[in-house]
Amino acid sequence: xxxxxxxxxxxxxxxxxxxxxxxxxxxxxxxxxxxxxxxxxxxxxxxxxxxxxxxxxxxxxxxxxxxxxxxxxxxxxxxxxxxxxxxxxxxxxxxxxxxxxxxxxxxxxxxxxxxxxxxxxxxxxxxxxxxxxxxxxxxxxxxxxxxxxxxxxxxx
Numbered sequence: 370x371x372x373x374x375x376x377x378x379x380x381x382x383x384x385x386x387x388x389x390x391x392x393x394x395x396x397x398x399x400x401x402x403x404x405x406x407x408x409x410x411x412x413x414x415x416x417x418x419x420x421x422x423x424x425x426x427x428x429x430x431x432x433x434x435x436x437x438x439x440x441x442x443x444x445x446x447x448x449x450x451x452x453x454x455x456x457x458x459x460x461x462x463x464x465x466x467x468x469x470x471x472x473x474x475x476x477x478x479x480x481x482x483x484x485x486x487x488x489x490x491x492x493x494x495x496x497x498x499x500x501x502x503x504x505x506x507x508x509x510x511x512x513x514x515x516x517x518x519x520x521x522x523x524x525x
Contacts, residue, residue, distance in 0.1 A: 375420030390449035430454040441473030
């Protein structure tokens with residue numbers, strides 16, 4: 370398992386994997402590809418959003434985009450594991466490693482209808498925090514009704 374930041378050398382790998390992610394959520398969020406069959410990448414990597422890729426045996430297996438909202442306040446914007454790699458808790462290991470690297474408060478949101486995502490994030494956050502997190506539902510300006518988990522992580 371190798372986690373790398375997205376930069377100019379691997380941004381096309383991120384863009385390629387993102388297409389699978391966007392297609393998977395297209396029905397839920399009402400998004401469709403453009404005239405070239407491509408989904409728009411949102412949010413864009415850069416400024417306050419850092420992308421990460423997970424490689425397993427040299428093969429890109431997952432992506433995430435994390436926004437640094439302010440000093441040590443992070444939001445997971447996107448998270449996707451290629452279906453082939455959705456076993457052996459690869460996604461949980463990937464994001465837990467990033468939780469360890471990035472100390473601070475975390476916010477994770479799932480759009481209404483993404484029940485599989487809610488289940489995944491509840492499991493990940495509950496295990497990572499030993500149940501010490503908060504969950505609520507609220508109307509997000511962009512996504513409508515979302516389920517949200519929040520927790521703080523400080524290095525010990």
